[in-house]
Amino acid sequence: MNGSLHPSSGVVDITLKRGPAGLGFNIVGGVDQQYVVNDSGIYVSKIKEDGAAALDGRLQEGDKILAINGINLTDRTHKAVVELFRTAGEDVELRVLKKKSFHMNGPLGSQPEDQSSVFSLGILAALAGAAILVSLIYMRHSRKSF
Template identity: 75%
Template structure:
């Protein structure tokens, strides 16, 4: 790929069984408190350690929750979404849109930093070699 095509979002269904501490994650968003600009969706803000979501492993922070037990979450307030979660029962089916990685193509930030450092060293070695070549050329004795 050349970076001009955006991959499609991944929508998956996740079944969770409510544990002693609930489903084990927090949410943000809604039409009354947008988490993402121009998007009133409901997003996972935190996965609680040892909760149902953490033990399952598929739900991640930043995922968008599209539906709970088949009930769509679009155009709902935060409070209405919380109420749907609260009354969802023991076994809960979530339809989620997986978050897209920040860097779709190209190096990661750590690779970018090390590449810049490597280029700096390479430039320094090149300049040193050039000066050495010029010095040797001018100090050579001609017979």
């Protein structure tokens, strides 16, 4: 089931082989320190460069970890989940809910930051051009001959 997609959208099974530096990612969340409002789930907060997760490439920051080696993580403390990872063995099976991807036709806030900035600069340039055009038209029509 390495990398298999489940019928419930976005759920995938990923098996990682623990490397010299562990699995190569950090987690946040748990019932004792919610990361997402009204959700006590466990989320990937950082993928460490050259770690097992980065080399595999499927686990991403923002993904929600649903289970470790078949053990459901619902209603667990952060510390309890850290302990599960610590004792999970060399080959670790993760059931993961992939983070939601946003489409470009969604609200501006869902766009990547650099695209949102470019879009904003384009609007500012268009507004500046329109202001110059209006000023030129106004100045041409306001000339008086004496």
